[in-house]
Amino acid sequence: MNSPAKNGSDSAPEPAEHALWKITLGELDEKMGVKILEESVERVVATMPVEGNRQSFGLLHGGASLAVGEAVGSWAAVIHASTLGKTAVGVDVSATHHRSARGGLVTITATPIHLGGTLTTHEVLITNEAGQRLCTLRITNMLMRRKHQPATPNP
Template structure:
């Protein structure tokens, strides 16, 4: 087992800054998003398929991107808050693997990289059977928080 790198030590230091708490936006509320878990290491939310379908009765790909970007950005802002900063999205990409017609999806964001300037998160969207519907990767720029 190797010793932790200086970067690992810096990322694990306790912070004097208060963790940001997720607040749903208007679109999140309209889509029926519910927060299940929120921390620097993992943000989990759920969303119903009903009300978020396209004209062929399938979960709308745009709904998957919207909720995935929201959850990934929330994860970035939670990390940024430990540094007294905020985060803004600079890149998001997604691959749709399968769709859903009903039920509830789970959206889980986990960090790939938690830096002082950039964060990158993987966001998995799964159905109730645990099957992967969509994989997103989102990168956020950390910025000074304006009051």
């Protein structure tokens, strides 16, 4: 980042706004087949196939729903936190399973309930291709100052 000139002829630039954090899939997200459709402070939307994420009875695994719901809700919190120069860490997640799915694609949508400077809370809905609610999650994240990350990993 360039510093403004110190002579009297140049005025200091407006402070740069914090760049929005961009979602990066983790290993589990990739294995589950998650795809990001939208990412903003107001809404994060992703999809995931049921196939490959089923339990032994052939239904979408409840743990898969929690894992993807927590990921999408946390991504939404980190995007908000990035506007404040912070990051987010999960402190609570709960879920209610409403119905099952045996196939197709589910859509996961996180929307804010509360966007604070210390805590965020998001509602995360998981729906099937017909738009029916399969699972509702609520996730709370704590916002923290970012710690300096080394440019390269330590050996």
